[in-house]
Amino acid sequence: MEISRISQADVQNGAIKIAARDVCVYYAEEQALYNVSLDIQDTMVTALIGPSGCGKSTFIRCLNRMNDTIETCRVEGTIELDGVDIHGRNIDPVQLRARVGMVFQKPNPFPKSIYDNVAYGPRIHGLADTREELDGIVQLSLEKAALWEEVKDRLHAPGTGLSGGQQQRLCIARAISTRPELLLMDEPCSALDPIATSQIEELIGQLRESFSVVIVTHSMQQAARVSQKTAFFHLGSLVEVNETEAIFTNPQDERTESYITGRIG
Amino acid sequence: MILDSKHINSAFDEDLDRLLTQLMTMGGLVENAIRESSRALINLDTELAESVIKDDHRIDLIQEDIDMAAVNCIALRQPQARDLRMIIAVMRISNALERCADHAKNTAKRTSAIVEAPPLTETIASLGRFSKLVQALIKDSLDCFIQADESKARDVIARDHEIDQIHSGLFREYLTYMLEKPSIITSTMHLMFIAKNIERISDHATAIAEQAVYMMTGHLPEDERPKNDDAAYVASADQD
Numbered sequence A: 001m002e003i004s005r006i007s008q009a010d011v012q013n014g015a016i017k018i019a020a021r022d023v024c025v026y027y028a029e030e031q032a033l034y035n036v037s038l039d040i041q042d043t044m045v046t047a048l049i050g051p052s053g054c055g056k057s058t059f060i061r062c063l064n065r066m067n068d069t070i071e072t073c074r075v076e077g078t079i080e081l082d083g084v085d086i087h088g089r090n091i092d093p094v095q096l097r098a099r100v101g102m103v104f105q106k107p108n109p110f111p112k113s114i115y116d117n118v119a120y121g122p123r124i125h126g127l128a129d130t131r132e133e134l135d136g137i138v139q140l141s142l143e144k145a146a147l148w149e150e151v152k153d154r155l156h157a158p159g160t161g162l163s164g165g166q167q168q169r170l171c172i173a174r175a176i177s178t179r180p181e182l183l184l185m186d187e188p189c190s191a192l193d194p195i196a197t198s199q200i201e202e203l204i205g206q207l208r209e210s211f212s213v214v215i216v217t218h219s220m221q222q223a224a225r226v227s228q229k230t231a232f233f234h235l236g237s238l239v240e241v242n243e244t245e246a247i248f249t250n251p252q253d254e255r256t257e258s259y260i261t262g263r264i265g
Numbered sequence B: 001m002i003l004d005s006k007h008i009n010s011a012f013d014e015d016l017d018r019l020l021t022q023l024m025t026m027g028g029l030v031e032n033a034i035r036e037s038s039r040a041l042i043n044l045d046t047e048l049a050e051s052v053i054k055d056d057h058r059i060d061l062i063q064e065d066i067d068m069a070a071v072n073c074i075a076l077r078q079p080q081a082r083d084l085r086m087i088i089a090v091m092r093i094s095n096a097l098e099r100c101a102d103h104a105k106n107t108a109k110r111t112s113a114i115v116e117a118p119p120l121t122e123t124i125a126s127l128g129r130f131s132k133l134v135q136a137l138i139k140d141s142l143d144c145f146i147q148a149d150e151s152k153a154r155d156v157i158a159r160d161h162e163i164d165q166i167h168s169g170l171f172r173e174y175l176t177y178m179l180e181k182p183s184i185i186t187s188t189m190h191l192m193f194i195a196k197n198i199e200r201i202s203d204h205a206t207a208i209a210e211q212a213v214y215m216m217t218g219h220l221p222e223d224e225r226p227k228n229d230d231a232a233y234v235a236s237a238d239q240d
Helices: A008-012 A056-062 A093-099 A114-124 A131-144 A164-176 A194-207 A220-226 A244-249 A254-260 B010-042 B046-077 B081-116 B121-146 B150-180 B182-217 B231-239
Strands: A016-027 A030-041 A045-049 A073-081 A100-103 A182-186 A212-216 A229-234 A237-243
Touching (some): A030 A212, A131 A164, A244 A254, B010 B182, B150 B182
Parallel strands (some): A030 A237
Antiparallel strands (some): A229 A237
């Protein structure tokens, strides 16, 4: 697939948040991603779909350098956030992860209070000077994650005492408390019931107004419901990326067609 | 063929198979209705015409079944891409076929009236030839869908042009006969309406072929067909 070089005009216009070019990832000798070039557009939800082991999670983890934590992992190619290489010398991965937040498959709140879970990021990044400011960030983050009304009277209760769906929204509140520009979600609803799933999906639609969202999902219906762009990965390669509507009604690549119609798993 | 490879979930394949079988059964019944309505007219056979009218109900019931099966398939299987387009196409095609059957029924109803005061033999004969062409068109339109044959579908679409021309020609022919022999005006007017019914069936064949193209490519073909049916304007043109 031909993707043009990153246009500075596009970056400046804010149209492209992340531009990945020829990204290859190796776990020791094993190659997991093959020359993936993909633009993540601003204020849009991009869904990554594909069978298990196709490299979609590996790709999403490249975007905030989560793969740095795996010793045998090697990433090649360039990934630019707002036109700046995220592997550049001056880039601090911790700062990068504040700009590019992440929500995981299973809700993983810290064994702390609801309040402290959300306040953790702003505290270590020094985003609040006063207690009032921190309170404001915690409230706003919980409101944006559609959890405030349910927990405002028990902010100091342990986060682990919430239901699965609430815990996941708490993790979203934690991820957005550092005011990221991009939110990565790795199968955020796979451990949730349909009601909690609908709440998270509704939330993704709202978050999109403030951030770009990249979501990895195994549910094609979910990709169809929440995203504007969909990228299909297969065997470590990006096969096709297009408007979500086009992918689900008229995909251009036979492999995409076979996957979404349930002919290959 | 239309179902080229199997789904991991085999029950989905069975659903699609069943849906296509229903559509083909309906197609067969509709082809039969068109053929028999034409035969009843040529032979002035009221009994055959009556059976065409009676059998139309069965076609309506199959169409309802197809609609229900397609809705169930969408709800339970969440089809995507080509599967989804196929199901949508089946629904539209069954709708077009049901309309074709209505036109055949209408022809049969008029046949009973024509028997009371038969028109000239040659006027009926030309209508029989016209009907044969359209019957072939309906058959080809269903074949191109089930065989997923795009070039055949485009051929069906192109042939509608010829049908429109013949329809215009028939209109002129009937006008001439009526001017020559006013006593056959009533029966020939019925023939004119029957000709219109047959011409409408050809339009539905075009619509079916268009759905076949949509199913295969994801796009409806662009409407490039020249409009050749000027039957509606003939009278005013002749007055000049």
